[in-house]
Amino acid sequence: MRRVGDVWKRGDERIAEFDATALAYDRHRPRYPAALFDGLVAVDGLKAGDRVVEIGAGTGLATSDLIDRGFRVTAVEPSSSMAALLAAKVGKRAEVTVGRFEDVAIEGPVSSVVAFNSWHWVKPETGLERLVDLLEPGGLVCFVWTEVISWGEEPFAQRLVEVSGQPWHRRVREIVRSKDAVELDSRFTAVSPRSYRFERVLDAHGFVEVTKTYGGHFSDQAVTGVETLINDEFDGAVTKVEEATAYTYRRL
Ligand SMILES: C[S@@+](CC[C@H](N)C(=O)[O-])C[C@H]1O[C@@H](n2cnc3c(N)ncnc32)[C@H](O)[C@@H]1O
Secondary structure: OOOOOOHHHHHHHHHHHHHHOHHHHHHHOOOOOHHHHHHHHHOOOOOOOOEEEEEOOOOOOOHHHHHHOOOEEEEEEOOHHHHHHHHHHHHHHOEEEEOOOOOOOOOOOEEEEEEEOOHHHOOHHHHHHHHHHHEEEEEEEEEEEEEEEEOOOOOHHHHHHHHHOOOOOOOHHHHHHHHHHHHOOOOEEEEEEEEEEEEEEEEHHHHHHHHHOOOOOOOHHHHHHHHHHHHHHOOOEEEEEEEEEEEEEEEO
């Protein structure tokens, strides 16, 4: 099994995959609950006009919500095709910087650095020191990861394994550990994590397409098997339940 903390080492390979599948990613990945962004204002105290750096903004699934809260966003994204989609969406409303968080030039200090399902791709020691350098005293770090709570109505999870012939991981447990570099550092103090549950009804095509965006190889046979399963045994759609958890830290 891959060691916790080593995930970022596969970064080059994964960025290339994100680059090749940017459109599908944008079309099929879930958006984040509005309440999560409201919490950044109401609970964490961010306010309109604050400078916010977004790490690994992808195609901008969180960026527009950040802009809508009035934040001045610098979105950092190493995949050029994802960054192009993002830039087309946000226009002049945000600054888009192509590159890795570890490498790009960003002028500080900033009020907040946020990362939606992306912090685990950043080299831990370099990323931590960049956070320390960039953030103003009292500045906020927010890491978000999304976990699957249920793939669909019972017994869908069990049938998925049988039909696809492969395990269906809840990989988030492994990657969330990348927050420990900040959590254990005496220059930060942790605020309680907050979780936001949401669900989507997915037809067979939607279920398979979003699954592919998480990487890993699915044979044509597995894909057909899962589509047939949803169509024949679940009336053509399943309700996938997920939870986005925001882990926030304050720079002392
Ligand atoms: C799972 S996607 C999340 C995208 C977006 N935040 C979202 O929620 O849809 C992870 C993103 O992190 C980016 N990424 C990978 N390594 C990175 C790094 N070292 N610095 C910044 N972003 C990185 C990838 O290119 C990809 O767009």
